[in-house]
Amino acid sequence: MSTTSTDTRYDQAAIEADPSIPAIHIWRDFAGTPDQLFRAHTDPDLYARWIGPDDRTAVIDRWDATDGGAFRFLDSRDDDQQAFRGCFHTVRRDRIVQTFTWEGMPDDVALETLTFEDLGDGHTRLHALSLCDSFEGRDAWLRSGMEVGVNDGYAAIDRMLADGSL
Amino acid sequence: MADQLSRVFAALADPTRRDMVARLTEGDATVGQLAAPYAVSVQAVSKHLKVLEEAGLVTRGREAQRRPVHVEAEVFDLMTKWIERYRQRAEERYQRLDAVLAELDEEHTETPTKGTAS
Numbered sequence: 092m093s094t095t096s097t098d099t100r101y102d103q104a105a106i107e108a109d110p111s112i113p114a115i116h117i118w119r120d121f122a123g124t125p126d127q128l129f130r131a132h133t134d135p136d137l138y139a140r141w142i143g144p145d146d147r148t149a150v151i152d153r154w155d156a157t158d159g160g161a162f163r164f165l166d167s168r169d170d171d172q173q174a175f176r177g178c179f180h181t182v183r184r185d186r187i188v189q190t191f192t193w194e195g196m197p198d199d200v201a202l203e204t205l206t207f208e209d210l211g212d213g214h215t216r217l218h219a220l221s222l223c224d225s226f227e228g229r230d231a232w233l234r235s236g237m238e239v240g241v242n243d244g245y246a247a248i249d250r251m252l253a254d255g256s257l
Numbered sequence: 258m259a260d261q262l263s264r265v266f267a268a269l270a271d272p273t274r275r276d277m278v279a280r281l282t283e284g285d286a287t288v289g290q291l292a293a294p295y296a297v298s299v300q301a302v303s304k305h306l307k308v309l310e311e312a313g314l315v316t317r318g319r320e321a322q323r324r325p326v327h328v329e330a331e332v333f334d335l336m337t338k339w340i341e342r343y344r345q346r347a348e349e350r351y352q353r354l355d356a357v358l359a360e361l362d363e364e365h366t367e368t369p370t371k372g373t374a375s
Contacts, residue, residue, distance in 0.1 A: 103348055104344055104347040104348040104351055105344070106340055106343060106344040106347060108266065108340060110269060110270065110272075110275060111270065111272070115343075117344075117347050119347070119348075119351045121351070121354065121355065121358055122355070122358065122359070123358035123361065123362070127358050127361050127362075128354075128358070130361065131354055131357055131358060131361070137357055137361075140353070140357050141350065141353035141354040141356070141357050142350065142353075144349070145353075217351075226263070226266055226267050226270055227263055227267075229266070230262060230263045230266045230267075231263075232343070233262075233266075233339050233340060233343050
C-alpha cells in the first residue's frame with residue numbers, strides 16, 4: 092500500500108473546482124469493489140439505473156464500452172428529451188477515459204477521467220476529473236446547478252448536471 | 258458577456274491573484290504593500306488588482322493617496338453556493354449508485370452454491 096489517501100473518507104461527494112486548469116474534481120467512496128464500480132459505469136443497464144434523476148428516464152441508444160467505442164443515451168421526462176453522447180477512449184478495470192457532450196451544446200466537450208481506487212476494506216474511491224476546454228465552459232457547468240434549483244423547467248441543464256457530465 | 262461568477266473564477270485562476278486575495282483576507286493593504294513580495298512592478302500588480310476589482314472580489318478605498326484594497330467576502334459566498342449546489346447533484350447521483358451497488362452485492366451472494374436463503 093503506497094497510498095495515504097485512506098486517511099480521508101469521502102462518505103459524501105467532495106468537489107473541487109481546480110484553480111489552475113478548467114477542471115472539476117469529484118471524490119466519493121463507495122461500499123463495493125472496484126470491479127462493481129467498473130460494471131456500474133460500463134454495463135448499459137446498470138448505468139441507466141443511476142445516471143439520471145428519479146423523475147427522469149434514461150434510455151441507452153448506443154453503447155460500446157471498449158477502447159475507441161462510443162455511447163449515446165436519451166434522457167426524458169414527459170415531453171422533454173435530451174441526448175448525451177461521447178466516446179470511450181480507455182476502458183480499463185481501474186480507469187475509464189471518455190468524452191462527454193450534451194447534444195444541445197455539441198461544441199462543448201468535456202474530457203472525463205474516472206479512476207477506481209481499492210481502499211482495501213471493501214470500499215472503493217471514485218475520482219472523477221472533468222476537464223473542460225475553457226474556464227467559461229467549466230463555470231457554466233457549475234452554475235447550471237443553481238438555475239435548476241430555482242427554475243424547474245430548466246430540464247436541459249438539470250440533465251447536464253444530474254447525469255455526470257462533470 | 259461574462260457574468261460575475263465567471264469573472265470570479267477567471268480572476269482566481271491566476272496564482273498571483275489568488276495569493277493577493279489570500280493576503281487581503283488578513284486585512285486591507287495598499288498597492289505598494291501588495292506589490293512588495295513579488296518581483297514585479299507596481300504597474301503589474303495594479304493590473305492584477307483591476308481584474309480582481311472587475312470580478313467584484315476587491316474594492317478600493319476612497320482615501321486619496323493610499324486607496325487601500327479591501328476584499329469582498331460576499332463574493333466567495335456566492336461561489337461556494339454554486340459549487341455546493343453542484344456537489345449536491347453529484348451526491349444524489351452517487352446515492353443512486355450506492356443502491357445499484359448494494360443490489361450487485363445481493364446478486365453476488367445469491368449465486369454462489371452456499372445460497373443461505375433470505
